[in-house]
Amino acid sequence: MFSKEVYENRRQRLCEMLPDSFLLFVGNAEEPFNYASNTYSFRQDSTFLYLFGIDSPNYAATIDTATGNVTIYADDITLDDAIWTGELPSVSVIAALSGVTITKPSGALFDDVRGELKRRRVHFVPAYRATTVQKIAAMLGLQTEAVNTYVSEPLIKSLVTLRSTKEQCEIEELENYMRVGYDMHVSAMKMAREGNSEQVVRAIVDYISQRNGGHVSFPTICTIHGEILHNSPTTQVLKNGDLLLVDAGSESPLHYATDNTRTTPVGGHFTQQQREIYNIVLNANNAVAAAVRPGVFYRDMHLLAMRTIVDGLTQVGIMKGSIDDAVANGAYALFCPHGVGHMLGLDVHDMEGYSENYVGYDEEVQRSTQFGFSALRMARRLQPGFIVTDEPGIYFIPALIDKWQAEGICKDFINYEKLKTYRSFGGIRLEDDLLITPDGGRVLGQRIPINPDDVESIVCSK
Ligand code: GLY
Ligand code: MN
Ligand code: MN
Numbered sequence: 001m002f003s004k005e006v007y008e009n010r011r012q013r014l015c016e017m018l019p020d021s022f023l024l025f026v027g028n029a030e031e032p033f034n035y036a037s038n039t040y041s042f043r044q045d046s047t048f049l050y051l052f053g054i055d056s057p058n059y060a061a062t063i064d065t066a067t068g069n070v071t072i073y074a075d076d077i078t079l080d081d082a083i084w085t086g087e088l089p090s091v092s093v094i095a096a097l098s099g100v101t102i103t104k105p106s107g108a109l110f111d112d113v114r115g116e117l118k119r120r121r122v123h124f125v126p127a128y129r130a131t132t133v134q135k136i137a138a139m140l141g142l143q144t145e146a147v148n149t150y151v152s153e154p155l156i157k158s159l160v161t162l163r164s165t166k167e168q169c170e171i172e173e174l175e176n177y178m179r180v181g182y183d184m185h186v187s188a189m190k191m192a193r194e195g196n197s198e199q200v201v202r203a204i205v206d207y208i209s210q211r212n213g214g215h216v217s218f219p220t221i222c223t224i225h226g227e228i229l230h231n232s233p234t235t236q237v238l239k240n241g242d243l244l245l246v247d248a249g250s251e252s253p254l255h256y257a258t259d260n261t262r263t264t265p266v267g268g269h270f271t272q273q274q275r276e277i278y279n280i281v282l283n284a285n286n287a288v289a290a291a292v293r294p295g296v297f298y299r300d301m302h303l304l305a306m307r308t309i310v311d312g313l314t315q316v317g318i319m320k321g322s323i324d325d326a327v328a329n330g331a332y333a334l335f336c337p338h339g340v341g342h343m344l345g346l347d348v349h350d351m352e353g354y355s356e357n358y359v360g361y362d363e364e365v366q367r368s369t370q371f372g373f374s375a376l377r378m379a380r381r382l383q384p385g386f387i388v389t390d391e392p393g394i395y396f397i398p399a400l401i402d403k404w405q406a407e408g409i410c411k412d413f414i415n416y417e418k419l420k421t422y423r424s425f426g427g428i429r430l431e432d433d434l435l436i437t438p439d440g441g442r443v444l445g446q447r448i449p450i451n452p453d454d455v456e457s458i459v460c461s462k
Contacts, residue, residue: 001053001054001055001097001098001254002053002169002173002254004096004097004098004099005099006053006167006169007051007052007053007098007099008099010050010051010162011051011063011070012068013162014051014063014065014158014159014162015063015065015068017154017158017161017162018065018123018154018155018158019065019066020065020066020120021064021065021066021120021121021123021154021155022062022063022064022065022116022120022121022122022123023062023063023064023065023122023123023124023155024060024061024062024113024122024123024124024136024139025045025047025048025051025052025060025061025062025063025124025125026045026048026060026124026127026132026135026136027044027045027048027052027054027056027057027058027059027060027061028042028043028044028045028048028057028129028132029057029058029129029131029132030042030057030058031129031131041215042057043215043255044056044057044255045132046255046345046346046347046351046353047125047159047353048061049254049255049346050159050162050163050346051063052072052098052100053097053098053254054072054094054095054097054098055255056074056088056094058074058075058106059072059073059074060072060073060074060106060109060135061073061100062109062112062113062116069102070099070100070102071100071102071103071104071112072091072094072095072098072100072102072103072104073103073104073105073106073108073109073112074091074094074103074105074106075091075105075106075107076090076091091103109139110138110139113139113140114139117139117140117141121152122139122140123152123154123155124136124150124151124152124155125151125152125155125156125159125353125354126148126151126156126353126354126355127147127148128353130144133147133148153358156354156355156358157358159351159354160351160354160358160359163345163346163350163351164343164350164351164359164383164385164386165383165384165385165386166345166385166386166387166435167385170256170345171385171387171435171444173252173253173254173256174252174256174257174258174344174345174387174433174444174445175435175444175445176252177212177214177250177252177253177256177258177445178258178433178444178445178446179445179446180208180209180212180214180250180252180258181248181249181250181258181259181260181445181448182445182446182448183208183212184205184208184209184246184248184249184250184260185205185246185248185260185262185448186448186449186458187204187205187208188201188204188205188222188244188246188248188262188264189262189264189449189455189458189459190458190459190461191204192238192244192264192265192266192267192268192459193238193266193267193268193459194238194239194240194266194267195237195238196237196238197235197236197237197238198222198223198224198233198234198235198236198237198238198244199233199234199235201222201238201244201246202220202222202233202246205220205222205246205248206220206248208250209248209249209250209251212250213253214250214251214252214253215250215251215255216248216249216250216251217248217249217250217251217257217258217259217348218249218257218259218348219233220233220246220247220248221245221246221247221248221261222244222245222246222247222248223236223244223245224236224238224242224243224244224245224266224426225245225426225427226243226244226245226263226393226395226426226427226428226429227395227396227397227398227425227426227427228397228427229337229338229395229427238266239266240266240267240269241265241266241267241271242265242266242426243263243264243265243266243274243425243426243427243428244263244264244265244266245261245262245263245426245427245428245429246261246262246263246264247259247260247261247429247431248260248261249348255346256345256346257344257345257346257347257348257350258344258433258445259344259348259389259391259431259433260431260432260433260448261391261393261429261430261431262430262431262448262449262450262455263278263281263427263428263429263430264455264458264459265455265456265459266459267459268456268457268459268460269456270452270456273421273422273425274425274428275452276312276316277312277316277394277422277425277428278428278430278452279312279452280308280309280312280313280316280394281309281392281393281394281428281429281430282430282450282451282452283308283312284304284305284306284308284309284312284340284392285305285390285391285392285430285431285432285450287304287305287308288301288304288305288340288341288390288392288434289390289432289434289441289442289443291304292382292388292390292434292436292440292441293382293436293437293439293440293441294381294382294383294384294436294438294439295381295382296381296382297364297365297379297380297381297382298340298341298360298376298378298379298380298381298382298388299365299376299379299380301340301341301390302339302340302341302373302376302379303327305336305340305390305392306327306332306336306340306392307323307327308392309332309335309336309392309394310323310326310327310331310332310413311323313332313335313394314326317415317418318335318414318415318418318419318422319331319413319414319415320412320413320414320415321412321413322413325412325413326410326413329410329413330370330371330372330373330410331410331413331414332372333370333371333372333373334397334400334401334404334409334410334414335394335395335396336372336392336393336394336395337371337372337375337395337397337400338372338375338376338393339373339375339376339377339378340376340390340391340392341377341378341388341389341390341391341431341434342360342377342378342388342389343359343360343377343378343386343387343388344387344388344389344433345387349377350387352377356377359377359378360376360377360378360379360380361379361380362380364380364381365379365380365381367379382436382441383436384436384437384438385435385436386435386436387433387434387435387436387444388433388434388436389431389432389433389434390431390432390433390434391429391430391431391432392429392430393427393428393429393430394427394428395426395427395428395429396419396422396423396424396425396426396427397427398423401416401419401423405419430450432444432447432448432450433445
């Protein structure tokens with residue numbers, strides 16, 4: 001945990017933003033894997049981590065912003081439990097680490113919430129686990145399906161405001177931990193050799209995360225079919241000439257997520273065609289890293305990346321016509337149907353549980369409805385302390401190419417004849433994590449090797 005003052009300060013600021021309100025926070029429970037006592041490994045809810053730092057199951061809390069009273073609800077373990085788990089600190093000891101002095105048994109939460117409900121609204125954030133939905137439904141007397149229609153927009157917006165700007169301690173936590181992401185990716189590059197399988201490379205990547213104490217930030221993507229954006233694990237054997245795309249991250253001890261992607265030529269030598277496309281993606285990534293600064297819309301960074309892609313693809317003859325018009329018409333989305341990035345923090349897609357539109361959009365910038373552009377998660381103005389990913393890609397997705405060609409979509413901007421020679425190319429994505437600073441932005445941690453010559457020499461090194 002950070003020091004208790006960090007959590008006290010966050011809760012104090014929340015109280016100032018939401019005066020005279022009653023706030024309910026339900027932490028995560030352990031969830032059964034195949035039967036009740038065989039559970040998935042525990043992951044605390046990120047809102048609970050942010051406000052309380054308590055990383056134990058079956059905790060809940062309330063904040064009365066009128067009085068400033070904070071109450072933690074949880075049960076001390078019994079001797080029977082301790083036989084299986086060993087001695088654990090008491091709830092009051094754990095709560096004190098978060099600066100909370102009022103603790104009650106978990107059974108008291110129901111009555112306390114029901115009591116408040118008679119007087120005023122109970123504010124809560126969207127619940128994404130069935131057990132949490134059920135608990136909230138029972139307390140508030142709601143149908144489970146209705147729970148997430150009663151979430152509190154003021155609470156969500158306040159938490160987004162607080163969590164979007166990372167404090168110094170959060171930046172240090174993540175920056176120090178970026179070395180683990182570095183190790184995961186450089187190790188994967190070294191394994192990009194003929195005969196290794198996706199499964200083995202993925203296992204090494206995940207092992208490095210676990211060895212450092214961290215859960216992976218999301219299921220590792222490790223594939224020679226990078227054109228499948230979130231490819232489920234497969235077990236194909238690598239062969240020279242393949243491109244191995246690894247998109248992977250690890251959670252720091254306090255659960256801040258790293259998220260990087262590198263694409264490596266199996267055997268250590270890009271073909272001419274691969275190197276051309278790789279350099280276009282790299283130029284797009286670099287263009288964003290060089291242009292970010294407070295006040296710019298991340299939407300415009302998306303468009304900058306996409307313009308760089310259109311420019312590069314025009315130079316190799318895959319695209320044609322006016323670059324401005326191609327960008328305006330979303331022709332790039334045939335090759336990059338996702339957004340350039342998202343916020344990063346306690347969640348890999350930070351705060352996505354509150355709904356993306358609260359995190360990446362606001363009164364100033366609304367989501368586009370254009371294919372590809374509409375997938376952009378983060379569009380609003382950058383501020384110092386934001387951490388965002390910079391992850392352009394170029395993919396050759398046969399089914400999408402066929403559909404666009406059959407329907408004549410953007411035919412003025414796409415050279416479908418030339419595209420035939422790229423049909424089995426696969427995909428390239430290059431992803432860095434950027435901290436927005438008062439006068440610009442920088443890659444968080446040591447940048448994972450990305451220049452094609454450097455990547456090639458890592459594959460070829462022992
Ligand atoms: N793999 C998730 C992401 O990069 O957004
Ligand atoms: Mn990623
Ligand atoms: Mn990402």
